Amino acid sequence: MSAPHLPKVAGIDPTVPAPAHTATPLPGIPAAAPAPGTLIQDRLAGWVSDLTTLHELTERLARTGTIDEALRELLRAGAALVGARRGMAVLEPADGHGPTTTIGLGLAHADLGTIETVPRSATSYGRILDGLPGGPLPGRRPVSEPGTEAGAGHGTAPEHGAVPRRGTAADDLDGRHRPDGPHRPDGVPGPVAVPDLLGDEHLDPRHREVAARLGFAASYAVPLATVADGRLGAALWLYDEPAEPDERRRHLVGLYGQYASEHLGRLVELERSRAEIATITEELLPTRLPRVPGVGLAARHVTGAQGGGDWYDALPLPEGALGLAVGSVSGSGPSALAAMGRLRASLRAYAVMEGEDPVAVLSDLELLLRLTEPARSATALFAYAEPARRKVVLAGAGHAPPLVVGGRRTEYVETSLSAPLGMLACWEAPSVELALEPGETVLLYTDGLLRRIGGPVDRAFARLHAAAASAPKADRGDPGAVADHVLRLVLADHPNSPDKGGQGGDEDVVMLAARFD
Secondary structure (H helix, E strand, O other): OOOOOOOOEOOEOOOOOOOOOOOOOOOOOOOOOOOOOHHHHHHHHHHHHHHHHHHHHHHHHHOOOOHHHHHHHHHHHHHHHHOOOEEEEEEOOOOOOOOOEEEEEOOOHHHHHHHOOOOHHHOHHHHHHOOOOOOOOOOOOOOOOOOOOOOOOOOOOOOOOOOOEEOOOOOOOOOOOOOOOOOOOOOOOOOEEEOOOOOOOOOOHHHHHHHHHHOOOEEEEEEEEEOOOEEEEEEEEEEOOOOOOOHHHHHHHHHHHHHHHHHHHHHHHHHHHHHHHHHHHHHHOOOOOOOEOOEEEEEEEEOOOOOEEEEEEEEEEHHHEEEEEEEEEEEEOHHHHHHHHHHHHHHHHHHHHHOOOHHHHHHHHHHHHHHHOOOOOEEEEEEEEEOOOOEEEEEEEOOOOOEEEOOOOEEEOOOOOOOOEOOOOOOOOOOEEEEOOOOOEEEEEOHHHHHHHOOOHHHHHHHHHHHHHOOOHHHOOOHHHHHHHHHHHHHOOOOOOHHHOOOOOOOOEEEEEEEEO
């Protein structure tokens, strides 16, 4: 398969040899002595080129906003730095709290699966992930060097140099900080180079078999770790021919890897916070919808990146009635979630006492909000439904009107205009009575859906109406299918939609669908 085109970066181009500053002398003629200061100028020029390279690559990495984007950019930049074509990155935080993922560069999903069939302890990236020393891989005969102990991980084979070595990629430009120094977290192995996978008969046979099948002959792995978070994962680059990066390339990829690790650490914390907020939100919402004769229910909740206060509820009421509610609390984060939980619980109590009168329910909710949350506003819609009569009485406080979807009509319910809860000294607006035909579905949704659609409000309403009207007839008997169809159409073009690799936007989206028989 064709490999992706690596980005052009200042100072790094594996296809261009380093320029010679002096010509090769002719036989019998002594070479001219280099001008004074030439070596110093060459070294300074090299440092400037390397710093420019790192600056460009770290700027690209800083623009990534998700873990997958950061890992892909890490692999592309690292491939350019070490002179490889393919690679893979494994995110596996040492604390076991996730998230975990594996990303490939120039490797198909099946290729990644094939590599993972190699015993983990026999791979260089696996040893990093398991916290094993970065010395010879299992099955190697330790090779001693003068001044070192056998098997210490710094030896090289006498002939082809295939023993993996601990690199010095974390050295600073002046070489003062070594891999095991203060810039490397304790207990995290250093880089591991395997210069000749196919020619080393002492490596794990499965390792060599997979290398031959996928067409790579050497590898170079570096840890992804920070002092604060410990080990986060490992990055591995694969060479088509026996090779390993020289000291300069190890040095650059080490410095870049440290910056990438810090960036990944921040993204991991952000992802964990989002997951925690999403978990709390789901716990505050109904775990299941009630079963009421004559009506089918379905609910959908799309959690925003920041976690909002959108909610829904459905509760059976006396005499076979059903209460339906959706709402949204201003703000985001834990405080908005707490306010949402209190508001939803209060509405349930008011619905049991005064459910036949939606205006009274929302009036009580307005009073509660002003007394307990004076600095917060909220929108809400409550509907009292009698499935046996297919009759719905509803009232809204600053909330978007419901949408009725049926075989012969798709239209918004004409509700009276009103301010959100908490915006006026008192709240009251007349209720609306709705008569439904058999098989019609009422869609209740939060304002987050309109904000996700974007653009002028009237255009957002038009797009939502068009999406509901296009629901296939075969799906209209299932309220969940209708809700899924609408959400799929109206959110598909959003720049942060999950289908496009984003987090789905900052706004929560709630949709409650009720189909009346």
